């Protein structure tokens with residue numbers, strides 16, 4: 275084999291940020307992805323359909339000429355979100371989900387939800403209008419160990435939520451544990467999960483052994499290798515309710531905290547490098563990479579969006595990624611050096 279051709283993929287979880295960052299993040303994703311689910315945790319957050327449409331316009335203004343990138347917008351769920359907003363989101367062709375951040379769980383989550391039960395009427399509206407709920411699934415209790423926060427969220431929040439709203443479509447975002455894999459496997463067809471390249475490539479030993487490597491810090495934090503292996507097994511199992519996503523958790527570099535700066539500059543894990551790493555390490559992964567989720571109707575359906583319209587006629591074959599094995603090896607070696615592997 276001397277070359278690999280990857281069908282144009284979609285990105286089901288991206289942080290494009292806002293302002294000046296868009297001139298970098300948007301061209302970056304538009305060059306390899308057809309569409310992306312755009313996360314709403316800006317400052318201030320994307321709270322209404324009007325906010326989402328304005329943000330969408332800012333994104334589209336940065337798409338390089340010749341690319342047909344389509345941002346799929348989401349709204350940020352807060353304690354103040356109303357059923358009317360849900361109805362409006364359902365009616366918009368550009369809004370494809372509502373993101374739930376437990377308050378304080380991750381970057382820009384200060385406006386997130388503080389309790390689920392008062393939001394039950396909102397979940398009811400989402401169930402009725404068939405608007406998917408995208409969840410950052412970690413408890414924020416300071417007494418809960420950071421490595422147990424996802425597992426605790428499943429038990430305390432997700433299981434009761436799924437039982438109470440069986441028709442609500444849920445995407446458990448960037449899962450990191452075998453517990454989450456098991457939860458998805460046992461859940462109904464309405465419940466799916468994203469898995470990032472970051473959590474497939476690394477475990478907490480990469481982060482901590484020999485000294486903390488801040489560039490590998492990303493929330494939810496890396497877990498034990500047994501969880502990494504469970505995630506790898508899930509994404510290669512053929513179960514289309516596990517979707518791969520690259521990791522582009524970019525954060526502003528305008529900070530004095532060196533650890534945070536490191537996080538901002540390193541997770542550039544586009545398919546063009548992270549997928550190659552996987553390919554070079556584990557040959558069985560090749561089939562997985564060459565069967566992009568965007569061609570899978572079940573996968574696409576989970577986000578309630580139409581099948582991809584990116585036929586070769588819309589995007590010429592020359593725009594697809596084709597890389598020689600030599601180039602892959604070269605880049606892989608460079609990244610290994612960078613990652614200290």
Ligand SMILES: [Zn+2]
Nearest residue numbers: 287289313523
């Ligand atoms: Zn995220």
